[in-house]
Amino acid sequence: MLKIKSSFLLFLLLFTSIFWGIATASSEALCIKNERANLRKGPGTDHEKLWEVFKYMPFKQLGVKGAWKRIQDVDGDIYWVHAPLTTQKYKCAVIKNNKTNLRSGPGTKFPIVPWAPVDKFFSMKVLKIEKDWVHVEDSTGDKAWIFRPLVWIQ
Incomplete structure (x- = not known):
């Protein structure tokens, strides 16, 4: 037994x-x-x-x-x-669709950044998530905000 x-x-x-x-x-x-x-x-x-x-x-x-x-x-x-x-030290995000706008702040009342729109597969580092908005930084150091449903975050 x-x-x-x-x-x-x-x-x-x-x-x-x-x-x-x-x-x-x-x-x-x-x-x-x-x-x-x-x-x-x-x-x-x-x-x-x-x-x-x-x-x-x-x-x-x-x-x-x-x-x-x-x-x-x-x-x-x-x-x-x-x-x-x-x-795995930080989270990253990728754009899910072509011609996606990025903004200077967390909301549609903020202006679109000069380097937007961006296309699908544009990837960024996630700095923080604030409600439905994600603060991101691209590989050149430019920062912007994007509406959460428009990106895939891992």
Whole structure:
């Protein structure tokens, strides 16, 4: 009886550890921290380059294989990225549609910033969220506000 209980507890511990690892990896958000990063079809430079993204592009982490992370973008597409090109130290946002306005303050009463509108996949670092508005900074240091439903934040 003791052997059965021990085996069951060992199985339960192993199953819980594996499940916890998968659940944790699948819920992690990450951002590109370098100026540019290549997204690939598989985990390694020998795999086809599918897309080049820029600093602050957000992704949802789905898994890890060695020094590579399996990621998902705003559209649900799956890629692999070299792990050292990513960070989880801050949140990032990406524009969901073309011709999206950014404003100088958190509301439509504030003027549109001179460098707007921006297009889909324009990525930014999230500085803070204030009700339905997100304060963001682009890779050149320009700051603006955007209406929360217009971005995907990770």
